[in-house]
Amino acid sequence: MSDKTEIRERVSKDYARAVTAQTGGGGACCGGAPAQKGVVAKLAGYSDAELTALPPEAVVNSFGCGNPLAFSSVKEGQTVLDLGSGAGIDLLLAARKVGPAGRVIGVDMTDEMIAKANENIAASKLQNVVVRKGIIEELPVDTASVDWVISNCVINLSPEKPRVFGEIARVLKSGGTMIVSDIVAENLPPEVLKSPILHSSCVAGAISEKDYIAGLEAAGLVDVEVLDRLAYDSNQLESFIGSELADLKEAPGCCGSSARGGDWAKKWASNLTGKIWSMKVKARKP
Ligand SMILES: C[S@@+](CC[C@H](N)C(=O)[O-])C[C@H]1O[C@@H](n2cnc3c(N)ncnc32)[C@H](O)[C@@H]1O
Numbered sequence: 182m183s184d185k186t187e188i189r190e191r192v193s194k195d196y197a198r199a200v201t202a203q204t205g206g207g208g209a210c211c212g213g214a215p216a217q218k219g220v221v222a223k224l225a226g227y228s229d230a231e232l233t234a235l236p237p238e239a240v241v242n243s244f245g246c247g248n249p250l251a252f253s254s255v256k257e258g259q260t261v262l263d264l265g266s267g268a269g270i271d272l273l274l275a276a277r278k279v280g281p282a283g284r285v286i287g288v289d290m291t292d293e294m295i296a297k298a299n300e301n302i303a304a305s306k307l308q309n310v311v312v313r314k315g316i317i318e319e320l321p322v323d324t325a326s327v328d329w330v331i332s333n334c335v336i337n338l339s340p341e342k343p344r345v346f347g348e349i350a351r352v353l354k355s356g357g358t359m360i361v362s363d364i365v366a367e368n369l370p371p372e373v374l375k376s377p378i379l380h381s382s383c384v385a386g387a388i389s390e391k392d393y394i395a396g397l398e399a400a401g402l403v404d405v406e407v408l409d410r411l412a413y414d415s416n417q418l419e420s421f422i423g424s425e426l427a428d429l430k431e432a433p434g435c436c437g438s439s440a441r442g443g444d445w446a447k448k449w450a451s452n453l454t455g456k457i458w459s460m461k462v463k464a465r466k467p
Contacts, residue, residue, distance in 0.1 A: 185340040188380065189290060189316065192338050195381035197293040200242050200268060224417055225333075225362070226251060227270075235273055236304040242268035242297055245333030246383065246421070246459040247362025250274050252408050258282040259328040262352060264317045264345070264361075265289055265335025269298035269310075275331065276307045286327070287312040288320055318344040322352045330359040334459075337364045337387040338380070346400035353466040359402065365390045366457040379449065382422045387457055394462070402464035411459040418457070419450035 226248040232240050244267055255261055257280040263271050266287025275285045289295050289312060298312045315321040317332075318341045330349050339345050349359050366387035379385040388396075390407060397405045413421055423446035 188340040188386075191377055192381050193291045195378075196244070196267070196291050199244065200291070200293050200297050224411075224413075224421060226411070227274075231274060235270065236301045238297065238304070239268055239270045239273055239301040243270040244268075245270065245362060246364055247333060247409075247411065247461050249331040249333055249360045249362045249461060250278065252461050252463065253329060253331065253358070253360050255279060255329055260284045260286070260326065261329045261331060262320075262322060262327040263287045264320075264330065264332035264349075265338070266298055266312055267294050267333075267335075269301045269312070271331055271333055272298060272310050272312070273301060273305050273307065275329075276302075276305070276310045279309065281309055283309060285310040286322060288315050288317060288322065290314065290316050317348065320348045320352055324351050325354050327352050328354055328357050330357070330361075332359075332361045332363070334363060334383050336361060337383050339386070342388065342393075342396055343399065346396045346402070349397075349464075350400040350402055350466055355466055357466050359397075359464045359466075360408075360461065362459060362461050363387075363393070364457055365393055365460050368456055370452065373449075373453070379422075384422065384449070384453065384457055390460060390462075393460075397462070397464045401466070403467050405462065405464040407460050407462050409461040413454070413458065415450050415454045418454055419446050422446045422449055422453075 225243065225245050250271060255275060255278040259279050260283060261275040261279060263275065263285070266272050266289050269287065272285050272287045279285060287298060295312050295314055302310050313321045317335065317339060330353055336342060336345050353359065364383045364387040367389055369385065373379050373385050376385050394405050
């Protein structure tokens with residue numbers, strides 16, 4: 182098994198645990214702050230109107246770091262592909278935008294996330310959304326078949342980002358657009374880069390804006406532009422890191438380490454403030 186496969190398996194296991202954790206149900210690590218599942222949607226920039234129109238299980242199981250569709254001009258009848266669609270928050274929002282004549286496809290590698298997304302799609306009575314099991318490094322999607330690629334806090338988790346950027350360029354139609362919300366980082370301390378927990382929490386795998394843009398351009402995408410940035414203060418960062426992985430009781434290295442202490446999210450948040458932020462980046466296939 183390659184390191185890359187191991188990283189994906191670890192990430193998938195952590196998100197399976199996060200989505201099956203009881204909502205607000207004492208999933209706190211080592212008796213620290215209570216699990217904060219659901220806070221992410223509020224930080225991410227969804228409007229109250231968007232959130233109240235969604236099944237509650239889609240909102241509490243949102244693990245994104247932005248609202249990529251808010252920066253798009255998706256139209257009725259178009260096809261939208263969501264990379265790492267999770268429990269489906271952006272799939273449901275996209276499905277309403279494209280309407281019955283359009284199509285929305287989610288791709289995710291985690292069975293538990295796909296099951297939750299399918300429950301949320303059924304609860305929303307939408308007929309124009311499907312979720313396919315697969316990895317974003319090798320998308321189960323035809324070449325030049327989608328108008329939009331969106332993704333919300335997923336590409337940072339990939340151990341093979343150039344492959345993901347190449348797949349985005351492959352599946353977009355000519356003239357199609359990518360809008361991605363993702364975590365980017367500068368000067369992460371070496372101990373952060375080694376931490377599997379912080380990788381799954383969307384921190385340790387993050388690359389710089391410069392490398393992200395260079396990766397998209399190397400894949401052949403053009404007009405690459407950062408549309409927006411969300412810098413987290415220490416409290417927001419603590420909520421974000423803690424809520425990405427709500428049930429960490431059994432996570433290796435979580436407990437009993439004097440370097441981390443019980444309240445690990447708080448500790449890491451103060452250490453990382455100013456070093457990581459969320460960006461919305463747009464690119465076009467010529
Ligand atoms: C941080 S969550 C974001 C979920 C969703 N986009 C949202 O905004 O709620 C990351 C999701 O991406 C999936 N994922 C991570 N790496 C992946 C990969 N290489 N291929 C496919 N899915 C992946 C995980 O299973 C998980 O559902």
